[in-house]
Amino acid sequence: MITSTVENYVKQIYLQQQENPADLLPMGKLATAMNVVPGTATAMVKALADSGLVDYEPRGGIRLTHGGEQLALHVLRRHRILESFLVEILGLDWSEVHEEAETLEHAVSDKVLERMDHLMNRPQYDPHGDPIPTAKGQISHIRLMPLSDMAPGTSAQVARVADQDAAFLRFAEKNGLLPGVKFSLISSDSQADAVTIRLRNKQTITLGGKAAEKILVRKKTG
Amino acid sequence: MITSTVENYVKQIYLQQQENPADLLPMGKLATAMNVVPGTATAMVKALADSGLVDYEPRGGIRLTHGGEQLALHVLRRHRILESFLVEILGLDWSEVHEEAETLEHAVSDKVLERMDHLMNRPQYDPHGDPIPTAKGQISHIRLMPLSDMAPGTSAQVARVADQDAAFLRFAEKNGLLPGVKFSLISSDSQADAVTIRLRNKQTITLGGKAAEKILVRKKTG
DNA sequence: TGCCCTCTTTTGAATAATCAAAATCACTTA
DNA sequence: TAAGTGATTTTGATTATTCAAAAGAGGGCA
Numbered sequence: 001m002i003t004s005t006v007e008n009y010v011k012q013i014y015l016q017q018q019e020n021p022a023d024l025l026p027m028g029k030l031a032t033a034m035n036v037v038p039g040t041a042t043a044m045v046k047a048l049a050d051s052g053l054v055d056y057e058p059r060g061g062i063r064l065t066h067g068g069e070q071l072a073l074h075v076l077r078r079h080r081i082l083e084s085f086l087v088e089i090l091g092l093d094w095s096e097v098h099e100e101a102e103t104l105e106h107a108v109s110d111k112v113l114e115r116m117d118h119l120m121n122r123p124q125y126d127p128h129g130d131p132i133p134t135a136k137g138q139i140s141h142i143r144l145m146p147l148s149d150m151a152p153g154t155s156a157q158v159a160r161v162a163d164q165d166a167a168f169l170r171f172a173e174k175n176g177l178l179p180g181v182k183f184s185l186i187s188s189d190s191q192a193d194a195v196t197i198r199l200r201n202k203q204t205i206t207l208g209g210k211a212a213e214k215i216l217v218r219k220k221t222g
Numbered sequence: 223m224i225t226s227t228v229e230n231y232v233k234q235i236y237l238q239q240q241e242n243p244a245d246l247l248p249m250g251k252l253a254t255a256m257n258v259v260p261g262t263a264t265a266m267v268k269a270l271a272d273s274g275l276v277d278y279e280p281r282g283g284i285r286l287t288h289g290g291e292q293l294a295l296h297v298l299r300r301h302r303i304l305e306s307f308l309v310e311i312l313g314l315d316w317s318e319v320h321e322e323a324e325t326l327e328h329a330v331s332d333k334v335l336e337r338m339d340h341l342m343n344r345p346q347y348d349p350h351g352d353p354i355p356t357a358k359g360q361i362s363h364i365r366l367m368p369l370s371d372m373a374p375g376t377s378a379q380v381a382r383v384a385d386q387d388a389a390f391l392r393f394a395e396k397n398g399l400l401p402g403v404k405f406s407l408i409s410s411d412s413q414a415d416a417v418t419i420r421l422r423n424k425q426t427i428t429l430g431g432k433a434a435e436k437i438l439v440r441k442k443t444g
Numbered sequence: 445t446g447c448c449c450t451c452t453t454t455t456g457a458a459t460a461a462t463c464a465a466a467a468t469c470a471c472t473t474a
Numbered sequence: 475t476a477a478g479t480g481a482t483t484t485t486g487a488t489t490a491t492t493c494a495a496a497a498g499a500g501g502g503c504a
Binding site: 445446447448449450451452453454455456457458459460461462463464465466467468469470471472473474 | 475476477478479480481482483484485486487488489490491492493494495496497498499500501502503504
């Protein structure tokens with residue numbers, strides 16, 4: 001049966017796998033991501049393999065089957081539409097919607113989701129800039145560059161803020177680092193592990209390497 | 223722990239108890255309402271009693287404690303606000319929202335619920351005319367008269383449609399029997415077990431006793 | 445080659461919720 | 475008051491998910 005636990009595992013496997021699409025996902029990574037002890041992950045993965053959602057190589061790792069990936073994308077779609085809805089229609093802060101959507105994604109029906117999607121005019125990205133998979137299970141795979149990799153003097157706009165930690169998101173929001181915001185890179189010092197950018201409103205922000213990696217950007221075209 | 227199963231039991235106990243507020247609710251009634259075998263209800267009720275949510279008299283029956291009633295009212299509040307939201311904001315049909323709310327009521331946070339409530343301007347009744355408990359756990363206890371008890375020649379308005387069956391709700395909607403609609407009782411024949419009413423738009427509708435019992439009315443004042 | 449370290453799997457146990465079926469209780473009714 | 479009836483409780487099992495801790499596998503290094 002597809003319980004919400006199964007949905008969470010499959011979603012997490014998908015997300016983890018994205019970071020290393022070529023390799024099998026090791027058990028330990030999954031266990032950590034799911035916040036369970038390794039034995040639990042092993043047990044669960046066996047059940048997922050029996051349901052045909054993952055391919056499992058003992059002591060090797062796992063990989064989603066096509067069916068598993070479709071399920072993951074549907075869960076992700078629900079999650080991201082909900083996040084958008086909570087921000088745009090209900091006016092919640094983007095720093096808090098991840099948690100809310102985490103629960104609701106297992107409870108909304110396709111019908112309700114469709115209404116939400118329609119009411120928002122079918123957004124393609126959620127408030128953090130993550131692409132929303134289509135109802136058919138397609139997702140855009142545009143490669144984005146981390147702010148930390150930009151060359152000094154170049155301009156770009158924020159495309160995605162890849163962190164769901166509420167504190168970081170509040171920090172980003174307070175500093176105007178929202179998807180769509182344009183800026184240029186003033187300086188980048190690899191020794192200091194810091195980059196400084198200037199927004200359109202002349203405000204400058206300096207980020208350490210860790211933070212700069214979480215801001216994914218799109219080169220300004222034109 | 224307050225799982226959604228616990229919430230469902232407590233809500234159902236509350237609802238069943240309303241039909242006979244003076245007596246203890248017998249196990250069998252609860253088991254039937256929850257769609258489980260009697261033994262399951264017994265086991266669950268013991269757990270609820272341990273959590274202080276119900277008073278349990280073996281072979282006698284059960285009754286919610288104050289805490290249990292407060293929990294039931296909070297679940298009911300979530301359910302009814304959700305129903306209203308699904309109809310008013312997302313445009314679902316009133317015949318289908320009960321099922322949807324049944325799942326969502328265990329997943330929405332108080333924060334999201336508060337936003338929904340606010341967005342709708344804090345309705346006091348849900349689309350079926352059921353009163354929405356306040357956040358503090360108060361609920362209006364207005365005694366309504368079933369349409370089947372009205373005297374011929376009198377006028378009233380529909381206050382509540384006390385059935386969550388989608389087919390009946392669709393029937394009611396199609397015939398204009400929605401909360402707020404005014405009508406007068408043309409005839410009532412106890413032998414024929416039928417009543418005939420006339421709506422403001424001159425349309426007449428004849429209902430059998432069973433259906434007429436589900437339409438709760440409020441005497442027209444003025 | 446053998447030991448060690450890390451990761452993974454196995455084993456045994458717990459909790460929540462359920463069912464099927466046997467046992468028990470309480471209440472009529474003859 | 476004994477038997478029967480219907481509701482309720484008990485007992486034994488099952489499924490899903492989890493943890494703790496023991497056991498096992500594999501690779502690196504001395």
